[in-house]
Amino acid sequence: MGVKSQNRWKIRNWIFIIFLWSHPVTSQTNQNVLKLMNDIFTNYSSKVRPMISQERPLPLDVSFYLSSINEVSEVKEKLVTTGYIMLEWIDELLRWTPEDYNYTEMIFIPQNDIWKPDLVLKNGFKKFEELGGSFYYLVIHHDGSVNWWPFHVFESRCAMDISRFPFDTQTCDIKFITWSHFVEQIEITKSSNGIQYYEYEENGVWDIVDTSSEIKKEQGESEVKFTLTLQRKPLYYVMNIILPVIFLGYLNILVFVIPVDAGEKMSFSVTVFLSFAVFLTIISTLLPTSSDNTPIISMYLIIQLIYGVIALIISAFQLRLHHRNETEEIPMFWIKVVQLQRKLRCKKTRKVVVSDSNLKENEVQKIAETCDDNREVTYVWNHVSTSIDFFAFWSFLITNIIITVTMFTVSALS
Template identity: 80%
Template structure:
């Protein structure tokens, strides 16, 4: 029976409660000779170890034009204040207190690569948790706007690596030594971004000369579906519409208007893409290069169409150079088709019709009409544009997707 009573007594935890007098007495004792202006080390020659962790809540914005990263989260800073220690049993087992951040010493940690503001973390309403052994924990929450150099060569299949750097601005590494974060980047009620996927995180301690800083790295991959549907596919389709100008007959009278319309569409897409990209970027996006190539194709198509119209409306009695005759002959061979000559062809006189009828297509003396020359130009231009456009499209977007 005595053994049972002893076991019950040992198993019952002592219930304690701190009163207002206990807390006031503790505050008066530990802050009687305390100053938040003095680094909390008994030996001021020793560095103060500072543990920094980053808890990410969301990625609010990745602005490629301004090269800015906006994130929401908080830092977890832990250090030991050797001047804030007490024995819990002397104050009714009080082992933890909360102190306003401005009443105790705290490290002057700031965002080094901030975008537009440079100020201390936290605020007057923040409290720090202080343990009886001097361990202090601080969790300043903020919206961090940091600079991030963007490489948009593979846009919209690009991957960006952005750094968030924190540094002790006034203290050297001999005074405050930032240690490798115990937990690195963690997540606190993280909300996924609609445009970017967070694929990797890391943390690193950097000590440059006498400075100590911690760098948190976020690796982001863009979700390309929106841009593929709204930009890339329309651009590719317009590129192939540009080739159809060589399918339209010269007599239709729509060659020039069709080609100009497609050219202006490319100009509009180039304007849209330029608003999405950094204006001072050293790297030209592959898609922008592709658009410029398509604009060049459009200009060439306009020139060829204008030249065709000029040839088509030439005087039918004007002699056709041998070069164009050979072009027509090659075109007929490639099409495996022998052109039938109609005596009623308005572009040929009776003598030319008779000469064509009596002459083999392989002969260099074959005479043809200017309409045949225009048709041959359409044939060679169509296949040249189609083959080169397919090669360029497959090559450029394959390279862009492999980022």
């Protein structure tokens, strides 16, 4: 071996020795950890707030990691979420020097063996429950920092504004508070993490459009509030409720197309009216009982029910007029109504004649004779019922289109 090779080998050995000296290999044993725990827990009590100076508040960092939205109940006004809370604080009574225990830098302790904050869900739907459980472990670092990750299914109250159902957006809060301690003992600090996602699974009905967190200190209490802004996916309700209701609304108008002689006017109108009543019952089961927020779709159904009642009244009145004695004199009011209806129809017919050059000569002559203003016409009660159908049909159709477009446009875009 040459001189250069020997020198190179010596240099490599020295570099390796220096590296080992600056980066010692650690292998803690159970005796190291046991000695550490005996030393730090000798005079430790989980009943004492872990501050050397009890006059200072303990900073508590709280973050929320969301896994899924299990349920948003409009009827019960309840939000059910799954996730875990990440809590971080400094336990000044649990500190050690890692070099004294074979470089042991962290240990895992059951949550009930050390002091932990009494953080509870403030707006819980059922009752206050302790976070975590006896099988949860906390991580304690050598500098006294403690990490706790209690996983939980949170059931919280959420006031629902269902006025724009099913195009609504709901804002729900999940509030946590230190129940027994005042802000002078435990001060919740605003976490830089806020609301994060942990293996989040999309909800089939709701999308999360925004999240935020806020620290509140009121009446000596320290509180953290996590806010979820949820937007409903309306496709299911559009296909199964809104479109059938709109189609029924236009079926309601067809009662004025059915001739009085057919004898089906009343039964058709009653059937459509009962269909609206069924849909109103279905929607009432989906929404909470509230007098403050009336859904637009419920108002639309009420309007359609009113239309159905008016259609029933008009149909019954028409049947009464249609079966009157033909020799009975027709009042001047109804004669003017029939004349106005005849003028409107003839005006439309003349426009068709002018625009359609394919009409035969005998058809044009027949239309001209029918719409001749000088032709003497004998009015009967059948003409009156036909005129009522004409005006009722167009009045219902125009107003129904205006109401439908206005109400659902406002609901979807506001």
